[in-house]
Amino acid sequence: xxxxxxxxxxxxxxxxxxxxxxxxxxxxxxxxxxxxxxxxxxxxxxxxxxxxxxxxxxxxxxxxxxxxxxxxxxxxxxxxxxxxxxxxxxxxxxxxxxxxxxxxxxxxxxxxxxxxxxxxxxxxxxxxxxxxxxxxxxxxxxxxxxxxxxxxxxxxxxxxxxxxxxxxxxxxxxxxxxxxxxxxxxxxxxxxxxxxxxxxxxxxxxxxxxxxxxxxxxxxxxxxxxxxxxxxxxxxxxxxxxxxxxxxxxxxxxxxxxxxxxxxxxxxxxxxxxxxxxxxxxxxxxxxxxxxxxxxxxxxxxxxxxxxxxxxxxxxxxxxxxxxxxxxxxxxxxxxxxxxxxxxxxxxxxxxxxxxxxxxxxxxxxx
Ligand code: DP6
Numbered sequence: 266x267x268x269x270x271x272x273x274x275x276x277x278x279x280x281x282x283x284x285x286x287x288x289x290x291x292x293x294x295x296x297x298x299x300x301x302x303x304x305x306x307x308x309x310x311x312x313x314x315x316x317x318x319x320x321x322x323x324x325x326x327x328x329x330x331x332x333x334x335x336x337x338x339x340x341x342x343x344x345x346x347x348x349x350x351x352x353x354x355x356x357x358x359x360x361x362x363x364x365x366x367x368x369x370x371x372x373x374x375x376x377x378x379x380x381x382x383x384x385x386x387x388x389x390x391x392x393x394x395x396x397x398x399x400x401x402x403x404x405x406x407x408x409x410x411x412x413x414x415x416x417x418x419x420x421x422x423x424x425x426x427x428x429x430x431x432x433x434x435x436x437x438x439x440x441x442x443x444x445x446x447x448x449x450x451x452x453x454x455x456x457x458x459x460x461x462x463x464x465x466x467x468x469x470x471x472x473x474x475x476x477x478x479x480x481x482x483x484x485x486x487x488x489x490x491x492x493x494x495x496x497x498x499x500x501x502x503x504x505x506x507x508x509x510x511x512x513x514x515x516x517x518x519x520x521x522x523x524x525x526x527x528x529x530x531x532x533x534x535x536x537x538x539x540x541x542x543x544x545x546x547x548x549x550x551x552x553x554x555x556x557x558x559x560x561x562x563x564x565x566x567x568x569x570x571x572x573x574x575x576x577x578x579x580x581x582x583x584x585x586x587x588x589x590x591x592x593x594x595x596x597x598x599x600x601x602x603x604x605x606x607x608x609x610x611x612x613x614x615x616x617x618x619x620x621x622x623x624x625x626x627x628x629x630x631x632x
Contacts, residue, residue: 267461272372272428277416283329286411290403290433290629292320292395293442293449294481294584294592296538297518298545301502301511306368306434307462309502310515311452313522314442315479315594318626322400325384326408332378344370346381358385361436365402368435372428373409375416383408389621395483395590398495402436403429403443407629429629430464437495441465445628448472448526454519473529478597478624482607485619486562487589493549493556498587501552511548515541531580531596538594542585549587560589562614567591569610579603597624 293314301309331345344366348358362383366376383405389395410429414420420428426445434441434451442449446467454460458469493501502508518537525533549556563585570583570593581595581603593611595603604622612618 267427267463269372269463272431272463274373274375274413274417277375279416279418281328281330281412281415283327284412284415285325285327286408287323287325287632288404288407288411288629289321289323289632290400290407290440290443291317291626292322292389292397292400293317293439294586294594295439295442296522296541296584297515298541299438299451300499300545300548300587301505301508302438302499306438308438308452309508310512311450311454311457311460311519312439312442312515313448313450313468313519314439315481315625316443316447316449316628317481317623319623320387320389320395320400320483320621322385322387322397322404323632324386324401324404324408325382326405326412327382327384328379328412330378331380342377344377345379346383349382349384351386352384361398362405365405365436369409369432372432373413375413376409379412390488390619395485395621398437399440399443402440403433403629406430406433406436406440407444407631411631427464434464438499443629447625447627448476450519454516456520456523468523468526470523470527472526475529475531475596476526476625480593480595480597480600480603481623481625482593482595482604483621483623484566484591484593484607484611484615485617485621486566486591486615487560488616488619491588492558493587495587498549501549501554505548505552507548507551511544514544535574535580535582538584539582542583545587546585558588559585563589563591565614566593566611569614573606573610577602577606579606581606 293316295314297313299308299312406429430441430444442465448468449465451465522537579599584592
């Protein structure tokens with residue numbers, strides 16, 4: 266079994282003075298949710314997600330060896346980086362990156378040898394209420410692995426992706442599902458060979474054609490700042506009265522969705538996915554302190570989706586993140602009718618009528 270120690274970088278055969286890489290990484294939407302974690306970003310239960318295609322972070326990492334241009338005494342013993350968001354310095358993102366570097370230092374000891382400029386931007390609108398931490402941490406992890414590969418060209422592609430996912434997880438749990446593959450599993454599950462708490466793996470079964478190019482239209486119900494940060498949210502699962510039951514349920518739902526992804530049963534898919542979304546929110550409603558993260562319009566949309574599905578038998582369903590926005594999921598062959606329904610009946614519940622059309626994608630890409 267692969268352990269944390271396997272990700273400690275030791276030998277460098279090459280010296281690299283400076284350079285620039287650029288990677289994009291997508292967001293992902295969980296079908297079985299990660300909610301609750303142990304120390305060191307170990308999930309309390311396994312999760313599975315669709316990788317998105319259009320909602321991405323694009324990150325350019327420039328680096329220069331400290332001894333060449335910057336006073337090594339000044340910054341030699343600490344991380345040195347500038348952070349730009351959409352080309353402008355962004356001080357308030359820096360603590361998160363600093364913490365990320367601290368967490369991954371033992372696995373990437375070369376980081377302190379360089380000064381970095383991290384230049385990042387998202388393809389989705391700023392403050393859309395869409396979490397950028399998954400795509401952002403995944404894009405940064407790919408850049409860092411690019412540097413590691415330059416320092417040590419012997420590392421294999423498999424190791425490269427596994428370690429990128431491992432590093433991304435240490436930045437934000439769900440980020441480890443944004444590296445590689447259409448459908449990604451993170452967290453040890455007895456029926457999924459190779460699954461690990463340490464990194465995401467591509468769902469390895471043959472997926473039914475019903476799920477090819479599966480669509481995700483994200484309805485922006487509330488674009489404000491998240492009411493509950495994910496750190497606070499996950500913490501709510503400690504001493505939660507229903508936690509153990511919930512973690513067990515996630516294992517069952519993962520077994521069930523594995524079969525569904527293989528056999529294409531959309532009715533079962535819908536049951537699992539909607540139940541997962543509502544369970545996630547019910548965990549927040551039954552914790553102490555308690556939160557309601559849905560807005561009235563979230564419920565309006567859910568009811569409209571249920572009505573439309575009943576009347577038309579079109580297999581459209583919803584899922585939610587830890588917020589009020591709604592992800593509308595449906596197969597590609599009902600795209601036209603579903604988009605028409607969204608435009609006619611759901612857009613009115615979105616803030617400024619905004620929504621984003623996305624679909625399953627493949628993962629991070631070098632630009
Ligand atoms: C509700 O990955 O944002 O989206 O590990 O603290 O960064 P941290 O949490 P994060 O949690 C995501 C929770 C979720 C469900 C999911 O994506 O599985």
